[in-house]
Amino acid sequence: MSTADASARAERAIEAILADMARAERGVVVDSPPGAGKSTLVVRAAAELAAAGERVMVVGQTNEQVDDLTSRLAAGHAGLAIGRLGAQDYAPPERVARHHNVRAERSLPGLAECQVVLGTAAKWATASETAAWPWAIVDEAYQMRSDLLLRVAGLFEKALFVGDPGQLDPFSVVETERWLGLSWDPMSSAVAVLLNHNPQVPVHTLPVSWRLPASAAPVVSEAFYPFTGFTSATGPQDRALRYNTRAFGTNAVDTALETAAGSGWALYELPARHTLRTDGEAVRACAALAARLLERGAETLSERSVDPLPVTPSRVAVGTAHRDQAAAVRAALAAEHGVTDVVVDTANRLQGREFDVVIMLHPLSGRRDATAFHLEAGRLCVLASRHRHACIVVARAGIPELLDAHPSVEPVHLGVPAKFPDGWEANQAMLAHVSKWRVPAG
């Protein structure tokens, strides 16, 4: 598919969504696979509603994400009066503050003149108005818990819910089965509860990923979005990752980097061993790969620019399952390579973000047994779908054996829909794929 075709398909999808919004009784849900233009849709829908004379509230989940949307909306629509609703300790960052059409306030009265007001769900939940807004746009709606939606839903009459159903589900520190099977289970996602009560609300899917390269879209689509699927907006020739310096001989780290540049994937495989979660060897491998990538002057070619763009540290991420693993990688990067600005974080915190290259410490690496946490499809999906160019998986050998011996007995709760894709199947599919680009650690 050419990029022009992709644009046409995406445009048709967006037009269908906007058309459905125009005749919606209650709202529209849009499933957006990784990098499928979710923010573009949010910004465009907000602007079109505002142009039609409607006031719009935009509900995000984190300040970071709301600031992104605010600056994009402000940059694209200079004539629009935009409000940024923030909490007591919120100070607008430079990318928001520099726009003259954005006004930041701690409460709604000061934003009465604004046509579009953006804020986090937690902040909106403290607003005391009722049904003052004809339209809301709820972003990252699959990561929003339904009890939070309950607190903000009284503010609006209709809503556009946008989110990625393949990422991690919301969670709670409390374990209870008390509400399982209820259509309004407070621990399930906002979208699930909304659709339980409003089955007539149409569900759209954005069809193309602008982020994932041609090397990643098919495998991610098949493993994590089995029922809807999506394609890459770019072809194999549209993107390239290359280095300004040559590799040293047959060093495994360099081989993995070359493999990743050539195919978009690499599996940097350490010898099989059961280890602690903070497996030192794996941690050092993640750090070494990230540092070496920068050291060799990685640069990318893509539809974004005619000239190659350097891969800066902030365009590289190391993703882990656990916080202590992230801390260990961060420490290794700083201590052994003097690198501090590569993004190192857990899958939970990398949700919704985009990088050129992602190095993933495989959640099952070094483990003897898998748990539901480590097998969760959403966790692997986040880690495998943040990159524009390449993803390098760091893992100990032995994961196929672990998966093979995994007992498949999960409790089943009446009235709770089975979750797809199955974590086991998704892990198996991804591993089978990246194993084609296996690089044994030296």
Next chain:
Amino acid sequence: MTLLTSLARVLAAETGRAQPIRAVRHVHLSQRPLVFIPLQLAGEACAPLAAMVGDDPGKPQMLTVYEPRDRTQRFDFAAGLADIVLGYIDGYTTADPAPDEPYPDAPQLLVPNGGGITFTRLLGRSTRFRRTEGEYAVKRTVPLLGRWLSFYAERTEAPASALLLPMTAVLADHWATGQSEAEDANLAALLGWIDPPDGMSGPQAARAAENPVCCPPAGPATDPSFDNEVLSARIGAIRAARAAGDGAALHRAQVAMKAALATQLEPTWKLMWRAVGLLRALPEGDHVSGRWKVDRWAFTSHVRWLRDGGAPQPRRDGAVAAARKLAVLEREAQRLEVQRAYDDPLVMAEYRLTGEAFAGTVTEADPARLDTSGRRAKLRPRIGVETGDEVLAQPGAKLTSPARPNQDALVIEVTRAGGRTRVLLELEKGMGRSLTPAPGSVPAVGERVTYTTLRDDFQQPPVFPAVEDTPWTHGGPPPAYVPADEDAVEEWS
């Protein structure tokens, strides 16, 4: 589980003796708890068979259902249990407190295990909707018992509540055994590891406890071979005597059945009180009484609700009620985690091991230090702490010390040398109002201190819509709940 607990398990396995993993008791333990051991008929959702109940180890009261499939006898059991439980509860409400105070103490129920909790919940569910007049009328106390049991069962979902406790979970929280968590669910085996009989090792006692002949299960499920070899014959004899209209034989058969069931209950009764004794020997954690006060308030509110003619709890929570309860549970869970670590050095050790806390000695202190960079001088003492623990905290992190929970400690600098770490902290709050710190409010040189990222910050409780304002995303306002006739006459068979 954590590495420290896992290490304690390994230690227990190697030494043949359970290892304490807590320095203090983290649950409230009443002076006279009500021990409740229910048994139910196999294959049924909630068919009571027998129960042993009481607050005096020497005087267990026993209830028996001679025909577990008979509806009337089940309600007789419920009425009998109501007499005991309601009588026990009434003992705590003899004098009413001031309107803004909770009762000074609250009744505490102890069951052997998680199954006991489920039984309590289901028995509450099957009795709370009953009517005391009209068709299928039951004794006045039955629906009242149902509301109480439902209340107690619901409180068990609050992680910090001690109103109704499953003994196995409480013991397993305080001791690590040399067996698996799955095996710890057996009360006799668990106690065998913690407090084996003379001349036996932990594993020997635990193995012996798995033999249902000498250690009957702690319920509510009975041992299948007891069912097949003893109970069925006893029930058969009762049915035969009743069919023959032989009163004397019926009485004999009933005595025999009660005796048979007593053999299944008495060992667990003894174990329960032994466990109470073991727990009582542990000193109580500092925050336990504060959490018990929350329980006392919950109890007090329920008493007042019932006195105002409170309707039975609905079958399931509505959208607003569910979200509201989840918010409370999450808040309590978070607070509990912090309090347990503050109360107990062994719990704090888990955080020290992962670098989320460190303990060390104050090596330098500048208690009078003023920050004069602003318009007004501010008291900002600094202390240096040296520790052998791993420190994950970075400059800028805000830490707290359990000894001074109201004081913030800002990490200024972390330096490492020779396996030791020096952390420079700047203190704020909790030192009085003047520009010189109140005595003892700044740690002195030589003092042992612990600092951690765990904090119990005040949080504004979330605001939820009123039930009648339930939004369209959650199904809109629900119809008002009226206990339905079908609830009251629901079969129990």
Next chain:
Amino acid sequence: MNLTETRLARLRGRAMPRNHDARTISALAANPGCARRALMDAAGADKQKLAAHAGYPAPFGQSQFAIGRGNAFETQVKANGAAQLLTLLRGHLGLDIAEAHYTDLGAVGSNESSELRHIRTRQRLTAADGHAGTMFDHPMLRLRVGGRYAYLEPDLIACKLHGKFYVVEIKSFAVIDGQADPAKVAAAAIQSAVYVLALRDLLGDDEKVHHEAILVCPENFANAPVATGIDVRKQLTVLVRQLSRIARIEDLLATCPGDLTFDLDPDENQVPRRPPEELLASIRKVAANYVPECLNTCELCYLCRDESQGTTGALGRQVREDLGGIEYTAQALALAAGQEPPPDRAEVAAVLVRAAKLRSELRPAPRAGLS
């Protein structure tokens, strides 16, 4: 018989191969990493008998009250041409099946073979296209398990509606206010999946059997039944996976001694004569993968638990994981006490030393400290 079948027959010895049923087939997923169990299941060995003779009788028993309750509920739901069931299905599937037929495919005579019944089932099920709704009781299904057909005689009703079959599973555990014991529902779901798979196999068309099974249970505290749909697509993939694993049993066989057998050497009254120690020694020649979860699922659990004493795995998967894969408790303690670790254990050793130090710092006089 091919070589694999010969080897499996030798393993089993003179005992009749134990027929698989939906329960044993679904149990294949409980601990697929266990070679001992996989071999015994593939060979059709009677694990219960073997465990008992080796001196470790299984801790499972079933109360006659539970059995009685199950049978009574099923009889009640199926009474009068499954009248109660029909009412339920009408409501649950929202379909007009007023004129549903009820066909019992149970054995005709005492000597009708499973194979014949299976053929008869196939004929009746494939011929049933014309009716608006038909319920088939006691169909004889079969599934290939490790090279042999297992005949499944489910107390199940396959309900055909508009050309599509639904598996109806009747269970006597209660659904209370819409919730039921998740472990029991899980067991019912995977058993239903066995039937869905066998039914698809019989009809030769996956599309003809719906992936939603209908679970019929008593509601609340009464006997009145309630129907709930359960999506068994996940369970189907799990089953297919486990069945293909057991079909690859040669790999496991290759690792066992050629003369290995679990034969009990029964006398003419079927009383085993083989010395228990000898049997035990044979069983131990095949590696087990004991985890505490086995205590709920496997007849050999006590035998394997005994043998795994001293391992960290016997204390639970979590303990083993926390200890970074150290196999033995004694080794963990030695490392915690400061013993020089092998190079590949240096990291975990360092953490254990810190943990042990913390413990002894905080519990200066433990009842039984680190020795």
